[in-house]
Amino acid sequence: MSKQAQEAREALGARLRGFRKxxxxxxxxxxxxxxxxxxxxxxxxxxxxxxxxxxxxxAWCLATxxxxxxxxxxxxxxxxxxxxxxxxxxxxxxxxxxxxKSLPVYARTKVFRIWNPNMIWGTFQTAEYAAEVFEQAIRFxxxxxxxxxxxxxxxxxxxxxxxxxxxYNVILGEQAIYSKFGGPDVMRDQLDRLVALMGxxxxxxxxxxDTAIWxxxxxxxxxxxxxxxxxxxxxxxxxxxxxxELYARAFGLLRQSAVYGEAARDLILTARQxxxxxxx
Numbered sequence: 001m002s003k004q005a006q007e008a009r010e011a012l013g014a015r016l017r018g019f020r021k022x023x024x025x026x027x028x029x030x031x032x033x034x035x036x037x038x039x040x041x042x043x044x045x046x047x048x049x050x051x052x053x054x055x056x057x058x059a060w061c062l063a064t065x066x067x068x069x070x071x072x073x074x075x076x077x078x079x080x081x082x083x084x085x086x087x088x089x090x091x092x093x094x095x096x097x098x099x100x101k102s103l104p105v106y107a108r109t110k111v112f113r114i115w116n117p118n119m120i121w122g123t124f125q126t127a128e129y130a131a132e133v134f135e136q137a138i139r140f141x142x143x144x145x146x147x148x149x150x151x152x153x154x155x156x157x158x159x160x161x162x163x164x165x166x167x168y169n170v171i172l173g174e175q176a177i178y179s180k181f182g183g184p185d186v187m188r189d190q191l192d193r194l195v196a197l198m199g200x201x202x203x204x205x206x207x208x209x210d211t212a213i214w215x216x217x218x219x220x221x222x223x224x225x226x227x228x229x230x231x232x233x234x235x236x237x238x239x240x241x242x243x244x245e246l247y248a249r250a251f252g253l254l255r256q257s258a259v260y261g262e263a264a265r266d267l268i269l270t271a272r273q274x275x276x277x278x279x280x
Contacts, residue, residue, distance in 0.1 A: 008080045010048030012073065016060055017046040023064035034063050052077045079239075086234045087141055094146035095134055099153035105222055106160050110167065113221035113251045117173030117214065119181070120190055123157045124170065124197055129190045130154050132182035161200060171206040171251070171258050173214060177271040184275040191272040195265060206258030207267045214257050221247050 020042075025031040028042035035042075044050035045060075052060070057073045060066075090098050106123075114121050120129060134147040160166055177194070180187055198205050208214045220228045227238040227247045238244055259267065 005080055006048060008076070009051055012052065012076055012080065013046045013048040015073070016052070019060065019064040019066045019069075020046075023066075025064070031060075031063065035059055051080055054078075087232075088143075090235065091137075091141050091143040094144040095137065095150035096146050096153050099150050099156075103153070103156060105226070106157050109222040110165070111223050112166065112168045112170070113248070114168070114170040114219075115251060115254055116171075116176055116218040117208070117216075118175045118179055119218070120172065120176055120194070121170055121220075122154055123161065123168075124194060125154065126186070126190050126193050127151050127155060128186045129181050132186060136181075161197070161203070166202060168200075168203045169251070169255075170204065171208060171254050173208050174210045174267060174271075177207070177268055178274065180275070187275040188272055191268050191275070194268055198265060204260065205264060206255060206260045207264045208254060208258045209267065212257040214254060219247055219250075221251065224248065 020028070020031050025034070028046060029039045031037075032039040032042045041050070045052055045056065052073070054074050054077070057077060058070055061070045061073065119133070122130065122133075125133070130151045131147055134150050137143075138145050138147065161168065177191060181190070194205065197203050217229060217231075221244070222228075224241075224244055225239065227244055229236040229238065238247065258264075
């Protein structure tokens, strides 16, 4: 579990402890007897060793006379579970469900800040490039092969490039335009797609040259409210304002290292020439 998720769990436990004491239960043992629980369960919840389920929160609040807080605490507990989502759990039925889950987030977001040092961002991917990405993920995580459905859901995001007034600030590492996903044909078409997207009025595409100093892992920032960070094992959701501010600062530094406009286009076209098209 991430540090942020653990801190949130401990904060929830402290709130539950306060409810217990305010209700006159001098000890966890007394509340456990009232709820017909094991005493250890009360201790684990109060100390952030175990996340509270919906029914746990309902029972606790009813026993302590805090019924009005049930919806808020259930939402808090569910958010803690979302802070650190293991890929195997998310992908156990395939990738389409995870792609579908992202659509409401994209619909709500007004300003995107995206950094990826070695891969084209999902919303900018062609169908062939995305299919190769999912094929590699299927081999690595060994989840059901639903790549066609997953690609279709990923491509649905692209409608938001043309709808509303959303702003897309996207920065890629130069490595991203050289990494060979699907071979030369796929990469040349993908780079053509990038050049075309640069012409959209609300898209700002920067490339951080290999010669520049840039910060590590990729991340996607949705307005100032949420940052998603993908690791090999899980997806981390960052929502604490002090932490999202750090990502905003990191993105600002990346913008200083990136090149834009004609300079970025030249890097993409140079990379395109390196991807020699295969002949039948």
